[in-house]
Amino acid sequence: MxxxxxxxxxxxxxxxxxxxxxxxxxxxxxxxxxxxxxxxxxxxxxxxxxxxxxxxxxxxxxxxxxxxxxxxxxxxxxxxxxxxxxxxxxxxFHEVLTEKGYPIGSKKIARMLRTCQNPTDRNKVTVRLYRTGIKRDGTRSKNFKLAKRWLKFIDSDYRASExxxxxxxxxxxxxxxxxxxxxxxxxxxxxxxxxxxxxxxxxxxxxxxxxxxxxxxxxxxxxxxxxxxxxxxxxxxxSVYGEIREQQQETMQFLQKNLYTTGCDHTGCMFCMFGVHLENEPNRFQRMRITHPKQYDYCINKLGCGAVLDYIGVPY
Incomplete structure (x- = not known):
């Protein structure tokens, strides 16, 4: 294909x-x-x-x-x-977070952070690549360099894992x-x-x-x-998706009708933090605070996701 x-x-x-x-x-x-x-x-x-x-x-x-x-x-x-x-x-999930780390950024970012947080003689070249973007041959890579907002996690108290x-x-x-x-x-x-x-x-x-x-x-x-x-x-x-409605969107050629849900876009795992830094407000955790306060309290306080979100700079 x-x-x-x-x-x-x-x-x-x-x-x-x-x-x-x-x-x-x-x-x-x-x-x-x-x-x-x-x-x-x-x-x-x-x-x-x-x-x-x-x-x-x-x-x-x-x-x-x-x-x-x-x-x-x-x-x-x-x-x-x-x-x-x-x-x-x-x-x-609490055991997995404790033993492995938090789902931070994206699966790719969390995997890179996990590698950097567990350096060995075998992965030191990879760690340098993720930290600096400098490859083995001395050239630079944009795809495998952690952005500044994620670099601070490497030496923090927060472990990352995908x-x-x-x-x-x-x-x-x-x-x-x-x-x-x-x-x-x-x-x-x-x-x-x-x-x-x-x-x-x-x-x-x-x-x-x-x-x-x-x-x-x-x-x-x-x-x-x-x-x-x-x-x-x-x-x-x-029911968490709400209703499916049409939204008209004008393009240069024609009027396009897109469907959308009035509730959740995606469900997946309630407590996952992957991609939350890219969401507009109210983000998934802000919505959870209103719709599912019991689960929100468990996630933010018991699991410690609130402290991680604070470190990322994501409101909740």
Whole structure:
């Protein structure tokens, strides 16, 4: 697959995307003899995925990882579906933060900070690269130099790590797959992140021969496709998203109608700090203070996220 392939597929009409995605699901199901499952978070993307799959295979199993980090509405919504298996991580989020560190900046930034905070003889060149942007050959790199706002974390009391998702979500699902022999169908999209885009370009939607086989049939969908599918089909989705409405936007050529949610844009983990420094006010934590005061108090005070947000300069 190429970037051009992705652009072409993202421009397909929704009806074609539905057919192609269901074709990928069917191929995956048949290849593994039906020993597959839907990774179901209760969010809007996985809600669309589950609906697509169950229109073809009504009895396909969904697996919900109960991390304790979901909005209570999302958890309730996910578990209200039929044939949903609940699994749990072996560690609590508090334990992961204490042992590994906080999700700061982005996964890339947190990984760079973690490397710099744990220097060794083997990674000293990499540490210098992240600190200064100077590569082994003496040339400079813009992509692998920490910005000033993140450099101060290296020698601070706050540990950074991108590993929380590995412990809270990926490990339980891998354990489930190992115990059952079932292969996952996941609702991620290439537009979600550069990492997911790169992976899709390498493997396509069905990674049959990968070390960790996965089916990602929504990879070429967009956020607008997800919202349009929910609006057209009328299937139930979690209440935290609010209503799906149209917003008219004038371009040079025509009047474009974009869909948006009146509630949350994304759900994911309630206490995650990745990307919060880029959000307009009210940001996710300011909204949580109003909508979920109990969880807000636990996050800000018990988990210590308030002190980290203060250090970043993010209001909450």
């Amino acid at each position: 190429t970037n051009e392939d992705l652009k072409i597929m993202q421009a397909w009409p929704l009806e074609r995307k539905i057919r192609v995605s269901q074709s990928h699901i069917m191929k995956w199901y048949q290849h593994w003899g039906g020993r597959v499952y839907i990774s179901f978070s209760g969010g809007k993307d996985s809600t669309v995925l589950l609906d697509l799959a169950r229109r073809v295979y009504p009895d396909i199993e969904a697996v919900f990882c109960d991390t304790g980090l979901e909005y209570p509405e999302v958890r309730k919504f996910a578990l209200s579906h039929s044939n949903v298996t609940k699994i749990r991580p072996e560690k609590t 590993e929380c998702c590995d412990y809270m979500k990926k490990a339980p699902l891998k354990r489930f797959g190992k115990e059952t022999g079932k292969k996952p169908i996941i609702g991620t999209m290439a537009e979600d992140s550069s990492f997911r885009k790169i992976n899709w370009l390498k493997t396509g939607c069905n990674a049959f021969s990968a070390d960790d086989p996965q089916c990602k049939p929504l990879s070429f969908w967009t956020e607008q496709d997800i919202l349009r599918y929910l609006k057209i089909t009328g299937i139930p989705y979690c």
